[in-house]
Amino acid sequence: MVGVPESHSGWTFITSHARVLAAIADNPNARIRDIAAYCRLTERAVSRIISDLEQDGYLSHTRDGRTNNYRIEPDKVLRHPAEAGLPVASLLSLLVQDESDRVRKPVAP
Numbered sequence: 001m002v003g004v005p006e007s008h009s010g011w012t013f014i015t016s017h018a019r020v021l022a023a024i025a026d027n028p029n030a031r032i033r034d035i036a037a038y039c040r041l042t043e044r045a046v047s048r049i050i051s052d053l054e055q056d057g058y059l060s061h062t063r064d065g066r067t068n069n070y071r072i073e074p075d076k077v078l079r080h081p082a083e084a085g086l087p088v089a090s091l092l093s094l095l096v097q098d099e100s101d102r103v104r105k106p107v108a109p
Contacts, residue, residue, distance in 0.1 A: 014095070016041055020049045021072065021088070022095035024059065028070045058088060 014022075019039040023030060030038075036046045050070075053059035058076050061068045074089035 016045065017049050017053065018091060018095060020046055021053060021058065022092060024050075024070045025072055025092045025096045028072075029067055030070075031068075 016039065020035055020041070023035045023038050027034075032043050032046050032050070035041075036043045039046065041049075050059065050061075054061070056079070057073060059070055059072055061070045063069075072088060072092070074092070075087050077084070078086045078088065078091060
């Protein structure tokens with residue numbers, strides 16, 4: 001992860017789940033430790049969020065040695081009724097700075 005954001009107090013517009021998803025979109029091979037530092041969360045919180053996202057089908061991972069390779073399901077729709085029909089890709093297009101540099105690659109079984 002390139003830059004770690006400065007600490008912040010008070011409320012924010014973006015949920016921790018969205019932050020973690022965006023961090024993974026930026027680097028699908030990121031370690032939980034790096035995601036936690038970038039999102040200003042604990043490693044335990046990031047693990048729980050990743051588990052939530054995987055359980056609901058927004059994210060999957062494969063192991064490559066000691067590395068997790070995450071794959072986001074860009075066509076999965078957001079959960080809240082106010083965003084009914086909007087795919088995850090729409091959210092990530094707002095949150096991920098270098099989306100054009102990412103190439104959707106199929107994950108080998």
